[in-house]
Amino acid sequence: MGASLVTMASQKPQQNFLGIEVHSPGVGACLADAHEAELGNLRIMCHDAVEVLQNMIPNSSLDMVQLFFPDPWHKARHNKRRIVQTPFVELVLSKLKVGGVFHMATDWQPYAEHMLEVMNGSAGYRNLSESNDYVPRPDSRPVTKFELRGQRLGHGVWDLMFERVE
DSSP, X not given: OOHHHHHHHHHOTTSOEEEEESOHHHHHHXXXXXXXXXXXXXXXXXXXXXXXXXXXXXXXXXXXXXXXXXXXXXXXXXXXXXSOSHHHHHHHHHHEEEEEEEEEXXXXXXXXXXXXXXXXXXXXXXXXXXXXXXXXXXXXSOOXXXXXXXXXXXXXXXXXXXXXXX
């Protein structure tokens, strides 16, 4: 629904934000919240993020890409639908500036492990975790409704931050 994106944009008015979401009610809610907050540094697109990255974002232009609580596709036969796969990770790498960060978060441990495996197998990134796995939730990431839901269900939350090094 974009609440965390609106919060981040309001906390950093000097920085531009682009939210991309295919769920139109979520886009509408985010737009309403951004309008109410009178944000001039936030744009929202209702479209597929892969297509936006492929066709609308110049290479080496982004300081950060954030992917918070994507659909984990719990069933093994659906795991191939997870957005964090090698082709997507390579696409993100091409859009990040050197020194740019790909920040992911999930409340589903098997997906966190999958994300870590995919990222560790991708050249051009450096894990920002001191223990080469997960980072503590940075203060810059507001707690999301999915995170709160996960906590209520007894799930942990895993943040991964990888920097583009080449």
